[in-house]
Amino acid sequence: MSTLTMTRPQAALELALWQVEADSMNSSDLYLWLRDCGLPPEVAIRLKDLINVTKQVAGKAISLGKVIVMKLIEFVKLHPNMAVGIALGAMLSALITSIPFLGPLLAPVTVPLGIAVGAIVGHRLDLAVGGRMNGSIGIVEITQDVIEIARSFIQLFIDTVVALSNEFQEVAV
Amino acid sequence: MSGSTKVTKKQLLKVIDDLQMNPNDRVRILGDLGIGVIGAGLGAAAAGTVAAIAGATSIPVLTTAASWVGISALAATPVGWTIGIAAVGGALAYGISRLIHDGGFSEGRKRELLQVYQDRLREIQFKESAEKITPSDRNQFITSLRELIEKDAIAPKKAFQLIEAVECGAMPISQAYSLVSAILRS
Numbered sequence: 506m507s508t509l510t511m512t513r514p515q516a517a518l519e520l521a522l523w524q525v526e527a528d529s530m531n532s533s534d535l536y537l538w539l540r541d542c543g544l545p546p547e548v549a550i551r552l553k554d555l556i557n558v559t560k561q562v563a564g565k566a567i568s569l570g571k572v573i574v575m576k577l578i579e580f581v582k583l584h585p586n587m588a589v590g591i592a593l594g595a596m597l598s599a600l601i602t603s604i605p606f607l608g609p610l611l612a613p614v615t616v617p618l619g620i621a622v623g624a625i626v627g628h629r630l631d632l633a634v635g636g637r638m639n640g641s642i643g644i645v646e647i648t649q650d651v652i653e654i655a656r657s658f659i660q661l662f663i664d665t666v667v668a669l670s671n672e673f674q675e676v677a678v
Numbered sequence: 679m680s681g682s683t684k685v686t687k688k689q690l691l692k693v694i695d696d697l698q699m700n701p702n703d704r705v706r707i708l709g710d711l712g713i714g715v716i717g718a719g720l721g722a723a724a725a726g727t728v729a730a731i732a733g734a735t736s737i738p739v740l741t742t743a744a745s746w747v748g749i750s751a752l753a754a755t756p757v758g759w760t761i762g763i764a765a766v767g768g769a770l771a772y773g774i775s776r777l778i779h780d781g782g783f784s785e786g787r788k789r790e791l792l793q794v795y796q797d798r799l800r801e802i803q804f805k806e807s808a809e810k811i812t813p814s815d816r817n818q819f820i821t822s823l824r825e826l827i828e829k830d831a832i833a834p835k836k837a838f839q840l841i842e843a844v845e846c847g848a849m850p851i852s853q854a855y856s857l858v859s860a861i862l863r864s
Contacts, residue, residue: 514860518836521857525843 516668519661520567527568527575532556535574542581542589551614552577558610560673569673570610572662573600580658587651595648595655603656603663606670685711687827687834694824701817711838713845791825792862798822799855806852819844819851823858832861 511519535556539549558570581592597615601608656663666673689711696707708714798818805811820841826832840857843849 512864514857514864517860518840518857521849521853522836522839522843525839525848528848529846 511664511668513668516665517563519665520562520669521565523572523575524565524567527571530571530575532571535571535578538578539574542578544589544593545617547617548590548593548614551617555611555614562669562672573607573611576659576662580655583658584654591648591651592655595651596659598652599656599659600663603659604666604670606673607666685834685838687830690827690834690837691824694821694827697817698821698824701814704813704817708841708845713842788862792859795822795855795859795862799852799859802852802855806850811851815851816844819854826858826862832858 532553536549536553539552540546544552552574555570556568556574558568559566560569561567577593577596580596581587581589584592594615597611601611601615693707693711697704700707802811802815802819805815823832823837823841827834827837840849840854844851844854
């Protein structure tokens, strides 16, 4: 989507600034919002677990899970007329398809949200790019649109994480 | 962070100039931009604690770069339009202009600045270890960004976020110097 390739120092700056935001946000407040926005409890509790996920990048601990949840909330808030489950599903689909190593991390959240449809949509988007799909409009096409909107929104995050993907390491517990 | 997410280059440069002329009036000058300044006598370690307390209670978050990519374009949008905006937004959102590669800085000046940043980084690391960071060290960091902002090597928004993070103690000055040095080195 983006026209420039993000360099490692640019990505490191973005990530450091997100970490500052993450540090200034109370995890309990995030969880309260998740509970209040109408998400099913099983999804909210799994997102709460995601908040605690940290990774190490160049010797510094990064609250990757918290940053992702903050981005999800930001997207949901920007689209108040979009059902929260659809908005979250679209964002998670966009993240999983663009950043493969996030798949296992986000799997516990994606399963209860039923993001299998995201995989089908992703496949159909690939077909569309290849010009092998007709133009009929249905639920899958609408979902495609939503995922495209989500991907546009999250592109900076995707580019940043991809630029640093070789440096993400598990944090030993 | 809080933030003047729409801070312009002109505003930021003016603030830096004011700070250079009146370094003791930093609370008012930075306050005009919406940046809270931590106590003058606090060392780096204490600053972190203050930031944590402030963060938990009063610093509104969710003002990331992504919001200004998306906020106007994505609210109610045809998808094609969204994608077009996103491509432009993506380029802008990197925050770092291509000018750094395309001649905004001469190679010599870039090396010179890099040397200055590295010297200050070492100096600040010693001071942080000794917990002897003073407001003038923060002023020095802020004013050191002037040339980079002026020559579009760093976007005003990113510079503002860096200043804010350093001022509220959420980011050590040494980390800020090292992030900017890395950009100059690339």
